[in-house]
Amino acid sequence: MAKIKKKIKTIKVDLDKCNGCRACEVICSAFHANPKYSSNNPARSRIRMIRDPIRDVYVPVYAGEYTAAECMGRDKYVIDGKEYDECGFCRAACPSRDAFKEPDSGLPLKCDMCEDDPPREKPLCVEWCLNDALIYEEREEEVEEETKPEDVEIGLESMINKYGLQKVMDTVARISQKD
Amino acid sequence: MRYGETGFNLEIDLTKGNIERVETDPKDTELHLGGLGTNTKILWERVPPESDPFSPDIPLMFGPGLLCGTPAPGANRTIITAYSPQTLLMGYSMMGGFWAPELKFAGYDKVILRGKSPEMVYIWIHNDKVEIRDASHLKGKGAVETQETIKKELNEPNAQVAAIGLAGENRVYMASIEQGRSSASRLGLGAVMGDKGVKAIAVRGTKDINIAKPAEFYDLCNEVLKYIKYRNENPVPNVMTILQGLGSPQEMLHVDEKWHTENFMWGNARVRRKDFWNKEIEEKWKNTQLSVRKRLISCYNCPMKCGAIISVPGISTYMMKCFSKLTYAMAAFVEDLDFGFRIAQRATEYGVDGFSVPQVMAFAVELKEAGILTDADFAGCPTDNEGRFYWLLDRIVRREGIGDILADGTYWAAKKIGKGAEQFAHNNIKKHEQLPLKLGMLNPVYFLMYATGEKINITQIEGQFPQSPFMTMEEREEFVRDWIQVPDEKFKQYVLDWEPRGERSNPYYPTVDMSVDIVDWQEMIHYFDDALGVCAGLSSFPLKPPYHIHNYPKIISAATGIDMGEEDLKKVYRRNRNLLRAVNVRRGLRRADEVPPEDHWKKRFPELEAKLLDAYYKFKGWDNEGIPTKETLQELDLGYVAEDLEQRGIIKNG
Ligand code: SF4
Ligand code: SF4
Ligand code: SF4
Numbered sequence A: 001m002a003k004i005k006k007k008i009k010t011i012k013v014d015l016d017k018c019n020g021c022r023a024c025e026v027i028c029s030a031f032h033a034n035p036k037y038s039s040n041n042p043a044r045s046r047i048r049m050i051r052d053p054i055r056d057v058y059v060p061v062y063a064g065e066y067t068a069a070e071c072m073g074r075d076k077y078v079i080d081g082k083e084y085d086e087c088g089f090c091r092a093a094c095p096s097r098d099a100f101k102e103p104d105s106g107l108p109l110k111c112d113m114c115e116d117d118p119p120r121e122k123p124l125c126v127e128w129c130l131n132d133a134l135i136y137e138e139r140e141e142e143v144e145e146e147t148k149p150e151d152v153e154i155g156l157e158s159m160i161n162k163y164g165l166q167k168v169m170d171t172v173a174r175i176s177q178k179d
Numbered sequence B: 001m002r003y004g005e006t007g008f009n010l011e012i013d014l015t016k017g018n019i020e021r022v023e024t025d026p027k028d029t030e031l032h033l034g035g036l037g038t039n040t041k042i043l044w045e046r047v048p049p050e051s052d053p054f055s056p057d058i059p060l061m062f063g064p065g066l067l068c069g070t071p072a073p074g075a076n077r078t079i080i081t082a083y084s085p086q087t088l089l090m091g092y093s094m095m096g097g098f099w100a101p102e103l104k105f106a107g108y109d110k111v112i113l114r115g116k117s118p119e120m121v122y123i124w125i126h127n128d129k130v131e132i133r134d135a136s137h138l139k140g141k142g143a144v145e146t147q148e149t150i151k152k153e154l155n156e157p158n159a160q161v162a163a164i165g166l167a168g169e170n171r172v173y174m175a176s177i178e179q180g181r182s183s184a185s186r187l188g189l190g191a192v193m194g195d196k197g198v199k200a201i202a203v204r205g206t207k208d209i210n211i212a213k214p215a216e217f218y219d220l221c222n223e224v225l226k227y228i229k230y231r232n233e234n235p236v237p238n239v240m241t242i243l244q245g246l247g248s249p250q251e252m253l254h255v256d257e258k259w260h261t262e263n264f265m266w267g268n269a270r271v272r273r274k275d276f277w278n279k280e281i282e283e284k285w286k287n288t289q290l291s292v293r294k295r296l297i298s299c300y301n302c303p304m305k306c307g308a309i310i311s312v313p314g315i316s317t318y319m320m321k322c323f324s325k326l327t328y329a330m331a332a333f334v335e336d337l338d339f340g341f342r343i344a345q346r347a348t349e350y351g352v353d354g355f356s357v358p359q360v361m362a363f364a365v366e367l368k369e370a371g372i373l374t375d376a377d378f379a380g381c382p383t384d385n386e387g388r389f390y391w392l393l394d395r396i397v398r399r400e401g402i403g404d405i406l407a408d409g410t411y412w413a414a415k416k417i418g419k420g421a422e423q424f425a426h427n428n429i430k431k432h433e434q435l436p437l438k439l440g441m442l443n444p445v446y447f448l449m450y451a452t453g454e455k456i457n458i459t460q461i462e463g464q465f466p467q468s469p470f471m472t473m474e475e476r477e478e479f480v481r482d483w484i485q486v487p488d489e490k491f492k493q494y495v496l497d498w499e500p501r502g503e504r505s506n507p508y509y510p511t512v513d514m515s516v517d518i519v520d521w522q523e524m525i526h527y528f529d530d531a532l533g534v535c536a537g538l539s540s541f542p543l544k545p546p547y548h549i550h551n552y553p554k555i556i557s558a559a560t561g562i563d564m565g566e567e568d569l570k571k572v573y574r575r576n577r578n579l580l581r582a583v584n585v586r587r588g589l590r591r592a593d594e595v596p597p598e599d600h601w602k603k604r605f606p607e608l609e610a611k612l613l614d615a616y617y618k619f620k621g622w623d624n625e626g627i628p629t630k631e632t633l634q635e636l637d638l639g640y641v642a643e644d645l646e647q648r649g650i651i652k653n654g
Helices: A023-031 A124-128 A149-163 A165-178 B026-032 B035-046 B099-106 B143-154 B186-195 B214-233 B258-263 B279-292 B324-332 B337-350 B356-369 B385-398 B402-406 B409-417 B444-452 B473-481 B490-497 B512-532 B552-560 B566-586 B606-620 B630-635 B639-647
Strands: A003-013 A047-052 A057-062 A134-144 B008-013 B018-023 B060-064 B078-083 B090-095 B110-114 B121-126 B129-134 B160-163 B177-179 B182-184 B198-204 B293-297 B307-310 B318-321 B439-441 B601-603
Touching (some): B099 B160, B121 B143, B143 B177, B143 B198, B402 B409
Parallel strands (some): B008 B110, B439 B601
Antiparallel strands (some): A047 A057, B078 B090, B160 B198
């Protein structure tokens, strides 16, 4: 199996260092304005401070995937005795809340690591966080080029067990027509 | 399209319950910028000078500065103005935190409250939707509690709420307006808000603020950030710790309080305790502070950390900044910092000014000791220092018994009490309590700032120029080497020539003319900040700040598209400075009011002081009473002001 190199981009978030300034929101929204920096509006930012000063809750969260339906249940973390908000670490643009959606259109937002041409050395939220609460790390990992066929097989088998061979084949046929 | 600003003010008539979104004139932005500048213009235009500070005509204005809501670091100040019930002059106070940008994102440059609501209300601004809501359930509630309650009942965790506590409701002349980690504390604006029947203003905004020249503006902001980083890594050497860095005084970070406890006065701004600080106290105070401090926090879009979340066991959490951890303890002669944090919690919920109130209480204690206030006045008051202060605070905020008199501040209280009480109200300028600082030799620059400042609060006037001379020539040379902020190279020479002793030392050096120059520069930057909404902690207040006369014009131009060079901007400063002076002159401010406390310095020089004032007035284009001349006003496009002052006979024929 051929191995390929993949760049993994990570932003390490150190909650203890965050002073709650929201500079990350400011600059993210400015960068994504069109033309660049022509306006700013933290409500359009792809990073959000989930913040409740009185409870000392300061959590910068990055916008992840859009989800059409909210989770069946919600999570709530307690760390070192401190209770965080419901869904307080979740990155989804989700119907249950207004974070990570354009305020006017409601379209979902997703962090794109400040994709730019030419590529930036560091994402802007990291650059503007002078408190080092956000640290950018890049590493290369070797991954296999393709998913192992065994994995697909295992998955399909369980589908067949559940739905029967015919149904799975029909579905596969329908999906391939769409493409 | 408007850039940097929204172009709309929110006008609310509380008597009628009328709400209007009113477009503003872009010309006013060019002439006055925003914040304090445009607030002053509106106050001048709308209110007859005879009005009582509690008259319904007086607009209470919440004016974010022009740069608030842009990415300019530290642009987050709301400038709140009205007439001060205490000084009777224009009162303005700057509130940091997160409220100003939120208002801009909601689509407004100012909130202007007129009239009086018959019932207590709060205002909820959510973009275009603005409501006046019943606040009867919030009556008597703490300022912090009110903010939390409102956010919950609106189900808007991201709303920013500015609220008053019981002190504001009861029109205590030292009542503040509190918002998160910040407050507009000085000059009693919380009392005006309470008088209008407004408990709070909650804001949530999700609209854009536009930038005229995006790429340029972004580069300028980056330079500011880079310089902040540089300054954080390179503290100014050879000055006291609190003067080395940027930001408001880093009182939440530092635990070493030797300097304040030994140099600031205890009690009613009288007693200096030169040997107070020792190892044992240091250890104890450090433990106290570190155990109650949960996190160091900032205002909107600022990398500094001037505030803190304070959680003292057994009482509700609040946020603190600046010196209030010390002001109550020192005024009460309590040597336990824990008391400082505890009483400040109650004071924050009540919503009071942490500078004036401790002095008023210490003043009451002195009057009692002198037999001017009696046992009857203190009936029910505990005898220990701590208990007495809690008791007095409760009485003042509730305006009960002697508290009702004290609630007007030392100046008015002394007048009412009589029997020589005036002697004890010794630390005022223009009827307002000052820092508890008493010094030896007159410093001519400080003399002028104290005497003439319209803010009536030294920390909002000083900055930029060193407070005292450097000891050696090497130190001076080192200081001026990278001093890019100077508006003119001559200031470097002033520093190089300024000696701790001898001919070129205080009070005769800096000379009269130099002193005037230095003061004008310091004032200028404060007037910029207060019109732009930039925190003084990144600009006018500390040594070698990231904002200065050389980058401000570019930043303003790039943000707003208004073509502005250094000379244009200086003219805006002079215009705003003169308009504010005119507002106060129309309310009776004259030379006789411009006097620092008699005991502020031990060594005074009446002749020199008169010369300093003369020169300062002349430099400003004012007459010998401190009244702007017709020519000065006309040259600054303030001909209408000159006309008005002439009609009133304040400017006499030419
Ligand atoms: S910029 Fe950094 S310190 Fe500021 S809120 Fe974002 S993560 Fe926190
Ligand atoms: S990495 Fe870029 S896109 Fe993602 S949140 Fe930060 S600034 Fe926004
Ligand atoms: S310097 Fe301090 S007070 Fe000023 S904006 Fe920053 S955090 Fe707030």
